[in-house]
Amino acid sequence: MDEDFAYSLNNIAQLGGHEDRAWHVAWNPEKALLASCSADKSVRLFTYSHDGEGSLKFSLSTTIPTGHLKTVRSVAWSPSGKTLATASFDSNIGIWERETSEDGDGKPGEWECASLLEGHETECKSIAYSSTGTLLASCSRDKTVWVWEVQPDSDFECMGVLMEHTQDVKCVAWHPTEELLASGSYDDTIKLYIDDPQDDWFCCATLSGHESTVWSLSWSPNGKYLASASDDRTVRIWRRVGEYEFKCVLILDGHDRTVFSVSWGKGRAGKSDSEEDKESLGWIASAGGDGTIRIWEVSESPASEVPLAKMIVRLPEAHGVHDINSVVWCPRKGYEDLLATSGDDGLVTIWKIQN
Amino acid sequence: HLQAAKKSLWMNGPEPRSTSEDSETDDDDEEEAIDQEEIFDLIRKIYDPEHPNTLEELRVVSAPQISIEKNTVKVEFTPTVPHCGMSTLIGLSIRVRLIRSLPTRFKLDIVVKPGSHQSEHAVNKQLNDKERVAAALENPALVKTVEDCLSGRD
Numbered sequence: 001m002d003e004d005f006a007y008s009l010n011n012i013a014q015l016g017g018h019e020d021r022a023w024h025v026a027w028n029p030e031k032a033l034l035a036s037c038s039a040d041k042s043v044r045l046f047t048y049s050h051d052g053e054g055s056l057k058f059s060l061s062t063t064i065p066t067g068h069l070k071t072v073r074s075v076a077w078s079p080s081g082k083t084l085a086t087a088s089f090d091s092n093i094g095i096w097e098r099e100t101s102e103d104g105d106g107k108p109g110e111w112e113c114a115s116l117l118e119g120h121e122t123e124c125k126s127i128a129y130s131s132t133g134t135l136l137a138s139c140s141r142d143k144t145v146w147v148w149e150v151q152p153d154s155d156f157e158c159m160g161v162l163m164e165h166t167q168d169v170k171c172v173a174w175h176p177t178e179e180l181l182a183s184g185s186y187d188d189t190i191k192l193y194i195d196d197p198q199d200d201w202f203c204c205a206t207l208s209g210h211e212s213t214v215w216s217l218s219w220s221p222n223g224k225y226l227a228s229a230s231d232d233r234t235v236r237i238w239r240r241v242g243e244y245e246f247k248c249v250l251i252l253d254g255h256d257r258t259v260f261s262v263s264w265g266k267g268r269a270g271k272s273d274s275e276e277d278k279e280s281l282g283w284i285a286s287a288g289g290d291g292t293i294r295i296w297e298v299s300e301s302p303a304s305e306v307p308l309a310k311m312i313v314r315l316p317e318a319h320g321v322h323d324i325n326s327v328v329w330c331p332r333k334g335y336e337d338l339l340a341t342s343g344d345d346g347l348v349t350i351w352k353i354q355n
Numbered sequence: 356h357l358q359a360a361k362k363s364l365w366m367n368g369p370e371p372r373s374t375s376e377d378s379e380t381d382d383d384d385e386e387e388a389i390d391q392e393e394i395f396d397l398i399r400k401i402y403d404p405e406h407p408n409t410l411e412e413l414r415v416v417s418a419p420q421i422s423i424e425k426n427t428v429k430v431e432f433t434p435t436v437p438h439c440g441m442s443t444l445i446g447l448s449i450r451v452r453l454i455r456s457l458p459t460r461f462k463l464d465i466v467v468k469p470g471s472h473q474s475e476h477a478v479n480k481q482l483n484d485k486e487r488v489a490a491a492l493e494n495p496a497l498v499k500t501v502e503d504c505l506s507g508r509d
Binding site for chain 2: 021039070071073089122123125141168170186212213231257258260289321322323344
């Protein structure tokens with residue numbers, strides 16, 4: 001059965017070099033830099049720019065060996081784009097900054113480890129900076145979520161250890177504007193946390209509905225929805241119906257195996273292509289063990305609390321026969337049509353969505 | 356050495372840019388079908404971690420408990436007792452053997468026989484959680500135990 005999709009996803013770069021499975025990628029929000037991490041314990045940084053003919057060229061900028069003793073599972077940039085955090089199966093979190101060159105020529109030097117955050121007892125699986133960059137969240141197989149305060153001179157103070165999940169915590173994701181944190185777990189639930197100014201961080205909501213492990217979370221750019229990807233082979237869309245109240249309003253199915261990653265990009269702002277009365281919510285991309293990238297265009301109408309999701313891309317075998325471990329939209333203005341994926345083939349692939 | 360072992364665990368297939376020569380697979384078998392018996396042959400001689408016997412001898416694995424659909428291989432095994440604490444280790448050994456032996460196009464589902472284990476759901480979930488499997492294989496003590504199961508006794 002051939003489906004006709006309005007858009008196509010074109011492979012514009014294939015970035016090799018990792019010697020083992022590539023777990024995760026993160027686009028720098030400010031600069032033309034992309035970070036990838038791998039079971040080979042390294043982080044690779046790629047730059048990109050337009051060549052003379054107007055197409056984007058990607059090239060390796062540097063490789064950070066990291067010094068982590070085990071897999072680097074995920075990477076996250078601070079909102080300023082100046083700091084990179086790494087989460088490793090060795091249970092530690094690395095904080096990486098570019099030293100200023102000693103030559104005094106003002107050029108940035110090597111990436112160095114500015115801080116190593118210890119605290120988790122077992123594999124650290126995910127990390128995320130809050131929208132202002134003042135907080136860092138991390139999670140681990142030790143079932144905990146930690147909230148760290150980012151202080152001057154690469155100091156970090158633990159503000160709270162949240163022990164709400166009954167199993168591994170797979171992912172953390174901050175709300176795009178508020179200090180509201182979400183975590184997804186092997187216990188099949190999603191939890192949300194806020195700070196009580198008089199007291200500690202606490203869990204303000206639990207979202208149940210997934211029938212297996214929650215692997216990945218992504219907020220809608222407008223902050224009114226949360227998307228979750230699961231081992232139950234679905235992506236769920238949760239609508240914020242109260243201050244800390246969420247309701248599952250849509251289930252996107254079609255994946256044949258575990259969905260490891262979901263990313264909610266801005267897409268094209270404003271009215272959706274198809275219908276004038278609908279407001280675009282952006283594009284949701286998902287991928288996982290079936291090797292297929294799926295992209296939905298999501299929109300909402302004032303009349304309904306259920307958004308409309310229309311599949312606009314379905315690309316099988318995006319990494320050949322291999323699992324796709326992460327899929328991430330570029331957040332930079334003017335580059336919102338770029339998607340990065342990483343796979344068990346050790347490759348990072350850059351895609352451009354076009355119609 | 357562990358690094359090399361790990362590399363062959365996850366990157367064992369024919370890689371376009373790889374020069375690996377330790378792979379038991381080659382490009383020619385890309386479209387070759389694989390049947391129950393071949394999979395069974397790969398796992399029958401794995402040793403049980405607690406007994407001086409193979410999984411075949413203990414009837415933990417059998418050919419009819421293997422199913423293949425397109426590129427998905429599902430292996431069901433029967434723990435010797437319903438509270439078998441070694442089930443995840445047995446399942447991990449089966450998975451490692453198959454990862455090393457089969458072309459990378461195959462996806463693996465390893466499960467206990469329905470009703471054969473009191474923590475069936477938990478065991479199945481752990482055995483098929485890719486991240487937990489990856490982390491387990493970075494644990495030298497665990498890898499050593501798996502290797503012992505795969506290579507037999509001295």
